[in-house]
Amino acid sequence: MLDAALKTQLAAYLQNLRQPIELVATLGDGSSAAEMRALLEDVAAASDKVGVRFDGADDRAPSFAIERAAGDAGVRFAGLPLGHEFTSLVLALLHVGGHPPKIDADVVAQIKALEGRFHFETYFSQSCQNCPDVVQALNTMSALNPNITHVAIDGALFKDEVEARQVMAVPTVLLNGEPFAQGRMTIEQVLSKLDTGAAARAAEKLKDKDPFEVLVIGGGPAGAASAIYAARKGIRTGLAAERFGGQVLDTMAIENFISVSHTEGPKLAAGLEQHVKDYDVDIMNLQVASRLIPAKAEGGLIEVQLENGVSLKSRTVILATGARWRQMGVPGENDYRNKGVAYCPHCDGPLFKGKRVAVVGGGNSGVEAAIDLAGIVAHVTLIEYDSQLRADAVLQRKLASLPNVRIVTSALTTEVRGDGQKVTGLVYKDRNSDEVHNLDLEGVFVQIGLVPNTEWLKDTVALSPRGEIETDHRGATSVPGVFAGGDATTTPYKQIVIAMGEGSKAALSAFDYLIRLPAEVTEQAGA
Structure with a gap:
């Protein structure tokens, strides 16, 4: 699963383990299960302080927990922690294994002093650069306080769950089954929401x-x-x-x-x-x-x-x-923010796999977003206010070569439509003819500057x-x-x-x- 260079790096990191840990997996069937088995076997082979079992009974499969011998660490991954989340896996292994996290002593004390039961669930995507901060913060808190548990869930792998919970942006965090936060958060920001006296x-x-x-x-x-x-x-x-x-x-x-x-x-x-x-x-x-x-x-x-x-x-x-990020300022945009209206194609794009989306903005950011999304979604409509795209010529040529992309210029976005829970469409006006057009789609990515x-x-x-x-x-x-x-x-x-x-x-x-x-x-x- 891991190449030779990663295995060597992992073995070096795991020398910092201070106590034995065990990976307890619930695999299920399919290619993702096979990949998880291979990944966990590679991790276990990197240190004699890491054991692995495949007899877990978690509701989500494939998934695995990282446990101490005392069983008092609540860190779990549902899905493969690869891409941006591989670092999260390494840090979780170290922190559950007793290696101290690099955070201030007063923050550690604040985490350990939290009272009550806190079960966090974070939906991430492997391409999301904002997700690791949140996953790592909650994993660290789980490793330090036995009253805190956390499961990081790959939204692309658990699509039914994502649809049922209407998760349309990552990272999305739930606490004890209720919405807690969306977007990048540091460990201090998480604590400020939990500890009302922190501010x-x-x-x-x-x-x-x-x-x-x-x-x-x-x-x-x-x-x-x-x-x-x-x-x-x-x-x-x-x-x-x-x-x-x-x-x-x-x-x-x-x-x-x-x-x-x-x-x-x-x-x-x-x-x-x-x-x-x-x-x-x-x-x-x-x-x-x-x-x-x-x-x-x-x-x-x-x-x-x-x-x-x-x-x-x-x-x-x-x-x-x-x-x-500049907002469009049209009806429906704020109502459906993180419910289909998004500003980060790298983070949220995987949640729209096989769906129809629009990108608003024809500069470099907008065209790059459309190119990236075209490899994931069913269809992309790029909407530009000007009479021509403003992106670099090399990006425009790449965009024009993609079969599932439509480019609309001289278009003024006037409304984001939805059903009360998620985006269902977008309305724009042709600036040349004043004709109004309705697009049926599931996502709108806004890329119109700062x-x-x-x-x-x-x-x-x-x-x-x-x-x-x-x-x-x-x-x-x-x-x-x-x-x-x-x-x-x-x-x-x-x-x-x-x-x-x-x-x-x-x-x-x-x-x-x-x-x-x-x-x-x-x-x-x-x-």
Whole structure:
């Protein structure tokens, strides 16, 4: 099942097992069962601390549990944990086997202190880059607390179950049989939903923060680069982010990051976070900024208010809040979000196997999505508002060669239709003739660009008509001491490598601003 290189890597990882574990499988029939048997035999052969049995009696087949001798670890996979989930399998083996997870000690204590019974079910797809974070978080919690159990379910393998539970997006998490969450979540975010006092305790810790010299808002490529460049100057640096990694976490293949021929978003995001942690940066994750209050005088303290009511202060601020997927803004879109309306073809595409879908958007993202989906679904209709596609010529040629793709240009999407539970169709108007068309389909993938995360900055810093932060050639905004970089700004070409450069420039400009402040101004401002 595993090639020689993976077997060698697996054997090396499993040397970290501290206690014996056993894989207990319920196989059933079919090719997936045979593949699971081969996979589990390969895993057992990689370490003498791993045993395997094929006499399980789980309701789902094929599936397997990872158990300690004491039987107090509730980690199970229903389906094959391959693709993006192979790492989840390796980590689950290690954590159930006693190897400590790489999370903060206070997070471990918080997990162990949870009371009650928590049975989680996560639906994933092997091509989903968002799913491993959720699967790994819940597996880790299950390995640490005997009151928590988790089963990760391959939605493509258990189609009847997916249909019955109306799962139309991954990752989808159920807790004790009821909907719990959808989309990427870190272990801290899961805990914040379970432990109602966690947010208050986190806010309390932030209250006593001393003022920073540079405070970065945002944890994507621009924010990470800003924090690294500021910290390297030896000045007190803080970074507050809603989720470290930002939009990169939702990116599948990255093939234009110079010197790295291929990587994936979550891998790059993990590298960014580790690089920032190599320096003395105060990282404040899961924090959402709500208001920016300029300094009262030159060199004074700028205030950033957070949604939890806490205020952070700094002599300079770097805005690197990035962007999010743009929505169509038509009737039915919000009603059927994650019920047929999707924004990540790599994550949710496998759930639409054999079905009819539409892709809205004819740029590179839209055409790439249509190409990917064409290999999974029955039929793709690509809808573009303009009179022609805007994607690169090489992508357009590939799209035109696919037999199950229809391209519609000069089309305005006006409505997403549904039956109250899921998407059943899409309505668009021909912009040339005003004729209205109804498409019967099961999925709509929206790929129409990005919206900057700057709503909280209105009436504070100058924004463009599109809501982007206006910056000069040094990354300075209209507010003294406030700089910006990345996809939230007017800088053209929203690319990772450009965001990193702009973030670095903003940090250097902030440092230059600080060292040019008159000494007496700095002293007065700090008084």
